[in-house]
Amino acid sequence: MIPLTLKNVFKSFSIKRETGSPRTSSPVRTVLKDVTLEIREGEILCLLGKNGSGKTTLIKIISTLIEPDEGEVSVCGHDTRREDREVRRHLGVMLNAGEGGFQPRLSAMSNLEFYAALYQVPASRARERARSLLQDLGFEGREWDQYQSFSSGMRRRLALVRTLLPGNPVLLLDEPTLGVDPWTTGDIHRQLKGLGKEGKTILCTTNNISEAKALGDRVLTLDKGELNEWKPVLAGLS
Numbered sequence: 001m002i003p004l005t006l007k008n009v010f011k012s013f014s015i016k017r018e019t020g021s022p023r024t025s026s027p028v029r030t031v032l033k034d035v036t037l038e039i040r041e042g043e044i045l046c047l048l049g050k051n052g053s054g055k056t057t058l059i060k061i062i063s064t065l066i067e068p069d070e071g072e073v074s075v076c077g078h079d080t081r082r083e084d085r086e087v088r089r090h091l092g093v094m095l096n097a098g099e100g101g102f103q104p105r106l107s108a109m110s111n112l113e114f115y116a117a118l119y120q121v122p123a124s125r126a127r128e129r130a131r132s133l134l135q136d137l138g139f140e141g142r143e144w145d146q147y148q149s150f151s152s153g154m155r156r157r158l159a160l161v162r163t164l165l166p167g168n169p170v171l172l173l174d175e176p177t178l179g180v181d182p183w184t185t186g187d188i189h190r191q192l193k194g195l196g197k198e199g200k201t202i203l204c205t206t207n208n209i210s211e212a213k214a215l216g217d218r219v220l221t222l223d224k225g226e227l228n229e230w231k232p233v234l235a236g237l238s
Contacts, residue, residue: 001077003041004037004038004039004062004170004201005037005038005072006058006062006072007071009034009036009070009072010032010069010071011030011061011066012030012031014028015027015029030225032057032058032068033226034226035226035227039201039203042197042200043202043217044192044217045216045219045220046204046205046218047206047221048220049205049221049222053225055175056095056205059093059174061073064087075087075170078090090168090169090170091168092163092165093163093171093172094159094160094162094163094173094174094176096178104146106147107145107146108161111147112126115165116130116166121165121167129167130165131143134161136187137187138157139154156177156180157188160191171192171204173203175205176192177189177211189214189215192204193215
């Protein structure tokens with residue numbers, strides 16, 4: 001079974017215009033055009049695209065936050081429309097604005113223990129797993145510091161730790177290194193590569209060509225709603 005598949009996915013949005021504008025009908029912007037994709041177990045696929053290219057929309061469709069206009073999406077054999085609860089049980093999702101939801105006066109560890117309970121991670125292993133992930137991503141010695149004391153980069157890292165906490169088999173990471181320094185970016189890449197070797201299926205979006213090349217087992221581009229193979233020579237890049 002292939003953990004993540006998309007077949008002929010289309011998505012459009014109506015564009016709201018200012019009241020009283022010359023056009024009476026709302027124009028439609030097509031964000032995804034006939035997207036077909038398979039990501040296999042243990043594979044890290046980097047989806048490369050400009051801001052506004054549809055990367056986040058694709059992540060939201062897979063994670064059941066929005067539905068496609070057409071097409072089929074399957075996560076670990078479960079259809080995202082008919083079996084949305086089962087789909088979410090197999091996913092770890094980090095959206096672009098993924099730092100939200102943390103309690104500012106609680107520590108990193110206390111915040112993670114709260115989410116571990118929501119994710120139904122047994123209390124007997126929640127703290128041990130949280131401590132291990134925090135150390136791997138540079139929180140050693142700061143596990144009990146309040147969230148409000150963290151920099152934006154540390155908050156981003158903590159959001160990634162939260163995503164990895166349940167240990168789900170399919171990970172959707174929307175620009176996970178956004179706003180993070182180069183040293184921590186390296187730590188995140190090593191963590192994700194290790195998870196790939198453990199058999200996790202990872203879809204990672206980025207607008208950074210160097211990151212896509214360094215992290216991805218495979219790189220695809222999303223441009224004007226269309227998915228294509230990344231060909232740096234043809235693009236004039238290396």
